[in-house]
Amino acid sequence: xxxxxxxxxxxxxxxxxxxxxxxxxxxxxxxxxxxxxxxxxxxxxxxxxxxxxxxxxxxxxxxxxxxxxxxxxxxxxxxxxxxxxxxxxxxxxxxxxxxxxxxxxxxxxxxxxxxxxxxxxxxxxxxxxxxxxxxxxxxxxxxxxxxxxxxxxxxxxxxxxxxxxxxxxxxxxxxxxxxxxxxxxxxxxxxxxxxxxxxxxxxxxxxxxxxxxxxxxxxxxxxxxxxxxxxxxxxxxxxxxxxx
Amino acid sequence: xxxxxxxxxxxxxxxxxxxxxxxxxxxxxxxxxxxxxxxxxxxxxxxxxxxxxxxxxxxxxxxxxxxxxxxxx
Numbered sequence: 001x002x003x004x005x006x007x008x009x010x011x012x013x014x015x016x017x018x019x020x021x022x023x024x025x026x027x028x029x030x031x032x033x034x035x036x037x038x039x040x041x042x043x044x045x046x047x048x049x050x051x052x053x054x055x056x057x058x059x060x061x062x063x064x065x066x067x068x069x070x071x072x073x074x075x076x077x078x079x080x081x082x083x084x085x086x087x088x089x090x091x092x093x094x095x096x097x098x099x100x101x102x103x104x105x106x107x108x109x110x111x112x113x114x115x116x117x118x119x120x121x122x123x124x125x126x127x128x129x130x131x132x133x134x135x136x137x138x139x140x141x142x143x144x145x146x147x148x149x150x151x152x153x154x155x156x157x158x159x160x161x162x163x164x165x166x167x168x169x170x171x172x173x174x175x176x177x178x179x180x181x182x183x184x185x186x187x188x189x190x191x192x193x194x195x196x197x198x199x200x201x202x203x204x205x206x207x208x209x210x211x212x213x214x215x216x217x218x219x220x221x222x223x224x225x226x227x228x229x230x231x232x233x234x235x236x237x238x239x240x241x242x243x244x
Numbered sequence: 245x246x247x248x249x250x251x252x253x254x255x256x257x258x259x260x261x262x263x264x265x266x267x268x269x270x271x272x273x274x275x276x277x278x279x280x281x282x283x284x285x286x287x288x289x290x291x292x293x294x295x296x297x298x299x300x301x302x303x304x305x306x307x308x309x310x311x312x313x314x315x316x317x
Contacts, residue, residue, distance in 0.1 A: 126286050129279065175279065 001225045003028035006080045008073075010034045010063050010120060011090030013042040015189035016139060019213025020087055020220045021049055021056075027221060030055040032076045032083075034090065036062060055080070063090045063116030064108075073123035082131075085224045086124050088117040088161075089139040093191060095150045106153040113157035114164070121168055121179075128177045136179040137223045138165045139216070140235065142243040145183055158183075162235055169233030178232040180223050185239025187211040206241030246288070246317075247310045253287055254306070267307035281309065288313055 007024045011017040012033025021031045031049050035042040035058055042058035049056035057079060061072040077083060091113045094105040117138055128134030143151050144158025162181055169179040188196045188210045195201050196210050216238050222228050223236070237243050247267060255262035258274060265274075271281055281303055288309075289295060294316055303309050 126282070129283060130286060171279065 001027040001221065001227075002085070005029045005084040005224070006032065006076075006082050007085035007087065007224065008032045008034070008076055008083050008120075008124070009087040009089055010061075010116065011036070012087075013038055013045045013058065015191060016184065016187055016213045016216045017087070017089040018045050018048075019217040020089065021045060022052070023214065023217035023221050024085070024224065025049045025052040025054045025056065027225075028054065029085065029224075030080060032057050032059065032080055034059050034061045034063065034072060036060070036090065062112075063088075063120060064111035066115075066119045069116070069119040069123055073120070077127070083124055083127055084133070085135045085137070086120060087137045087139070087220060087224075088120050090116055091139065091141075091154075091157075091191070093151065093154050095154065097150055098152050101152060106156075109153040110157045110160070113154070114160040117161055117164060121164070125168075125172070129172065129175050132176045134172075134177040135224045135228075136165075136168060136177065137220055138179070138181040140165070140181045140183045142183050142185045142237060142239045145235070145237070146243050165235065166233045173232050178223070178228065180228070180231060180233065181235045182216055182219050182223070183235050183237045183239065183243070184216050185211060185237070185242040187213060187216060187238075189213060204242070205239070206244065209240060211238060211240060246292070246313050247306070249291060250284065250288060250306060250309060250313075253284060257284075265306060267305070267310065269306045270304055271306070272304070285309065285313070292317065 002024055007029045009017050009021050012021045013035035021033050025031055046056045046058050059072050061068045094109050138161050140161040141158040143155040147155050165179055165181040219236050219238050251262040251265040254265050
């Protein structure tokens with residue numbers, strides 16, 4: 001479904017990002033993914049993708065750093081020749097109740113989750129515009145839709161991603177570029193470890209189970225493929241009914 | 245030189261005579277939106293090998309665009 005496409009995935013070495021990379025690779029896309037710091041894990045993911053039979057390369061980049069993002073996107077275009085799909089997945093949490101939340105905790109989360117998404121989008125914008133096609137998929141969260149105690153910074157950043165998604169969708173709709181978001185609920189990854197051992201949380205999910213990276217990757221595949229060509233500015237929840 | 249190139253590009257896009265495009269022609273009047281202006285700018289960048297960051301100041305007329313590009317050359 002994605003043969004001859006090049007996908008860029010931020011936060012691609014593990015968790016939801018790695019699941020998306022794998023899914024895209026299984027459908028024929030070459031993969032350039034960004035990772036923050038865990039080189040060993042990134043190399044592992046590259047090996048998995050290469051085993052599937054596609055070209056794959058990992059780039060260390062802090063998406064909260066506009067200069068680094070500019071350089072890395074340039075490098076990817078040099079290495080791969082084109083970009084067709086951008087998945088803004090890189091995200092961090094620094095959960096605390098508001099009185100305990102330092103300004104630096106707030107800024108760090110907004111910088112990576114929201115500004116990182118903006119910086120990446122900015123760098124592919126003219127590229128997609130020029131080729132009159134492209135898919136931007138932003139990973140937000142049900143926390144950004146409904147709010148979540150202890151996640152003022154995270155949910156604010158993710159709600160921001162929803163607004164960003166819709167604005168970019170409107171700006172680029174006439175150029176054949178789609179921009180959509182996926183709002184995962186509780187997905188079993190390293191980032192949600194502390195939640196996924198909690199039975200009370202599991203019980204609060206209508207489907208009574210946590211999601212898997214692949215549940216999100218399946219929707220990311222749909223949004224990256226021609227099957228969603230008439231969908232833009234949409235937010236699709238992948239949450240077992242949680243934010244219904 | 246920049247003006248002539250832009251007039252030529254606009255004429256091609258709008259399928260009109262380049263001579264009908266003046267420095268004071270507003271993009272609005274031509275039915276050109278801000279994305280079209282950006283696209284035009286990208287093509288000009290390619291043509292002249294310069295990098296122009298849009299952002300400061302309004303680009304409403306052909307003359308505005310010419311000045312923006314010339315200031316970066």
